[in-house]
Amino acid sequence: MIKKLTNQDLKALLKELRQEFLVIAPFKVKQGRLMKVLYQPVKNDEQLSSIYLTDQPDASPKEYFLPRDDKLGEETAGADCEPADWQDQPRIFLGVRSCDIAGIELFDDVFIENDYIDPFYQQRRENSIIIGYSCSEKADNSFCQEVGVNPVDNDNVPLMLYQKEEGFFLKINDEDKLKEMGILEKIENLADGTDEDLEALINERQEAFKEDDFTIKSELPFPEKEAFSSVNWEEVTASCLGCGVCTFYCPTCFCFKFFWEDVEKNRAWDSCMFSLFTEHASGHNPRESQEQRWRQRLMHKFSYHPKNYQGEPGCVGCGRCVSKCPVNLDIRKVIAHFENSIVGEGVKGNEG
Amino acid sequence: MKMENSYKDLSAEIKEVAKKVLAEEDVDQLLGFAQGEFSGLTEPVIIKKAEQAQRMVFTEDATPMLSKYLLEYKEKKQAVVAKPCDTRAIAYYLSEDIIDRKNLVIIGINGCPGLKDNTACDECDTRNPVISDYQVGEEISSAELAAELKGVKYLLEDMTPAERKEHYSQEFARCTQCYACRDACPVCYCDHCYVESNQPEWVEEGSSADKDMIFHLMRTMHMPGRCVNCGACEMACPEGIDMRSMTTHLYHKAEELYDFRPGISPEQPPLLSDFSKEDSEPGFL
Numbered sequence: 158m159i160k161k162l163t164n165q166d167l168k169a170l171l172k173e174l175r176q177e178f179l180v181i182a183p184f185k186v187k188q189g190r191l192m193k194v195l196y197q198p199v200k201n202d203e204q205l206s207s208i209y210l211t212d213q214p215d216a217s218p219k220e221y222f223l224p225r226d227d228k229l230g231e232e233t234a235g236a237d238c239e240p241a242d243w244q245d246q247p248r249i250f251l252g253v254r255s256c257d258i259a260g261i262e263l264f265d266d267v268f269i270e271n272d273y274i275d276p277f278y279q280q281r282r283e284n285s286i287i288i289g290y291s292c293s294e295k296a297d298n299s300f301c302q303e304v305g306v307n308p309v310d311n312d313n314v315p316l317m318l319y320q321k322e323e324g325f326f327l328k329i330n331d332e333d334k335l336k337e338m339g340i341l342e343k344i345e346n347l348a349d350g351t352d353e354d355l356e357a358l359i360n361e362r363q364e365a366f367k368e369d370d371f372t373i374k375s376e377l378p379f380p381e382k383e384a385f386s387s388v389n390w391e392e393v394t395a396s397c398l399g400c401g402v403c404t405f406y407c408p409t410c411f412c413f414k415f416f417w418e419d420v421e422k423n424r425a426w427d428s429c430m431f432s433l434f435t436e437h438a439s440g441h442n443p444r445e446s447q448e449q450r451w452r453q454r455l456m457h458k459f460s461y462h463p464k465n466y467q468g469e470p471g472c473v474g475c476g477r478c479v480s481k482c483p484v485n486l487d488i489r490k491v492i493a494h495f496e497n498s499i500v501g502e503g504v505k506g507n508e509g
Numbered sequence: 510m511k512m513e514n515s516y517k518d519l520s521a522e523i524k525e526v527a528k529k530v531l532a533e534e535d536v537d538q539l540l541g542f543a544q545g546e547f548s549g550l551t552e553p554v555i556i557k558k559a560e561q562a563q564r565m566v567f568t569e570d571a572t573p574m575l576s577k578y579l580l581e582y583k584e585k586k587q588a589v590v591a592k593p594c595d596t597r598a599i600a601y602y603l604s605e606d607i608i609d610r611k612n613l614v615i616i617g618i619n620g621c622p623g624l625k626d627n628t629a630c631d632e633c634d635t636r637n638p639v640i641s642d643y644q645v646g647e648e649i650s651s652a653e654l655a656a657e658l659k660g661v662k663y664l665l666e667d668m669t670p671a672e673r674k675e676h677y678s679q680e681f682a683r684c685t686q687c688y689a690c691r692d693a694c695p696v697c698y699c700d701h702c703y704v705e706s707n708q709p710e711w712v713e714e715g716s717s718a719d720k721d722m723i724f725h726l727m728r729t730m731h732m733p734g735r736c737v738n739c740g741a742c743e744m745a746c747p748e749g750i751d752m753r754s755m756t757t758h759l760y761h762k763a764e765e766l767y768d769f770r771p772g773i774s775p776e777q778p779p780l781l782s783d784f785s786k787e788d789s790e791p792g793f794l
Binding site: 225398406425432436480484485486490 | 685689744
């Protein structure tokens with residue numbers, strides 16, 4: 158089902174949704190010398206006019222699912238304890254782009270599927286509805302299509318928003334979910350759009366996302382043995398300073414550490430780019446140099462994650478790690494270097 | 510209108526000099542800036558052959574301090590494209606005897622036009638290299654520099670300690686403990702940073718505003734007499750934290766109280782190892 162909305166319709170819809178939901182949307186926020194686009198909860202109806210959808214947000218909404226600093230309750234409370242910041246009010250995330258949707262899907266694979274359920278993640282996730290947003294132009298340094306993400310269209314979220322010159326299309330992907338959450342009834346009365354009109358818009362946009370200079374030629378997973386034996390990681394990652402910016406801004410990096418404050422258990426983001434990440438109690442560090450940590454980051458995304466999750470890449474191509482890096486060390490450059498290094502070996506991937 | 514060199518002219522000269530240095534000097538590698546192959550962004554690169562010198566550029570985004578990388582490879586003989594603030598960091602390394610002058614070929618940038626958005630450049634007092642083997646660009650005269658700096662105040666100069674504290678608590682609350690500031694800083698070069706120590710644990714795990722502040726205050730306490738006021742910490746911070754507001758205060762206090770500016774000469778004794786009975790003792794800064 159496709160609906161057609163004017164700017165006013167969207168605002169009215171969000172106003173109505175705010176009665177029952179916590180709406181979280183991107184806003185322009187000044188942080189020191191930087192003007193950033195960040196997801197923030199809408200605090201009042203007036204703020205609805207300031208929602209900023211034009212550019213890719215500076216950070217994905219990952220901190221709303223895996224907070225930077227998460228209090229997990231007292232050790233004795235058992236597995237069913239709720240997150241400390243828990244709110245019963247369900248959340249709607251507005252304007253989430255395909256790269257960040259893919260990031261959340263990857264989190265779902267890791268935290269709520271297979272053999273392991275993380276109850277904190279699960280509660281936050283099940284309490285959230287995502288309204289996707291179609292990109293109209295390529296974000297800086299992004300390469301999403303190379304990792305199988307379609308920036309223009311997405312069927313994996315209940316609702317998908319497409320901004321037009323005037324107004325929006327809203328595509329309904331999951332009627333059951335919307336009905337269950339009491340959202341469908343608020344949308345049903347909006348004007349209908351046609352499949353043809355939406356398709357025309359999508360096709361036109363896809364033109365704008367034609368191939369660029371960067372392509373990933375190897376199949377996933379990247380071969381592990383060759384990564385260790387045939388690639389000069391030091392040469393290509395020499396400028397890395399060893400900070401955690403790339404991993405903290407990455408929509409798919411989820412590594413964390415536990416720590417205790419008295420009996421209260423906490424979880425905070427950790428980063429494979431830090432030396433402490435792998436340091437043993439003995440003082441021995443199996444990854445003692447920065448290029449080994451870089452190798453780990455790249456291989457986790459392009460070898461180990463695909464190996465564990467049916468070939469799915471561990472990178473969504475949003476480009477933030479490149480743009481945010483203090484020395485602009487480009488993951489595309491490292492991938493190209495990797496591929497050039499192993500090509501002499503006649504390796505096509507998938508043999509590690 | 511400032512009398513300064515254009516990025517374009519400097520880039521052209523750097524290409525030439527880098528080529529010459531790699532061809533004629535017996536260096537293992539040269540540190541400079543180039544444009545990223547895919548990103549087009551300015552990034553630090555290490556080149557080894559004269560024909561690669563064509564890639565060298567200098568732009569308003571050349572924020573990383575190449576001096577920092579020298580320490581990583583100090584056993585090698587290295588050439589480096591050095592902004593004036595880099596040359597001060599290098600002079601400071603030499604004053605602490607942590608790198609061998611014989612292993613360095615310094616290509617200094619004269620009349621540095623400064624960097625985009627770097628507030629350190631607004632109050633920069635060193636626009637020509639303090640130490641170099643080759644130079645590019647026209648020097649800026651001391652009279653010109655003095656005229657430019659006239660009336661320039663450093664960040665938070667006029668604030669009271671209480672106002673500064675308020676400012677710090679607001680700014681540093683955004684910290685995510687990514688440590689980019691430390692890692693970008695040319696004079697944060699300890700082999701083992703207290704942050705990476707967990708026996709004892711100087712900085713507790715977790716990232717509340719208080720804990721973030723402990724990290725920044727501890728880093729700041731290592732900075733008097735070392736910080737060359739380059740602004741790399743602030744430029745590296747992805748949260749846009751007004752990082753220099755803390756360190757620039759120490760920089761200017763060291764100058765005001767002890768007539769000391771770090772990294773002005775390789776022969777200069779470090780601030781904290783040079784004591785005289787007449788030194789003023791203002792207490793905690």
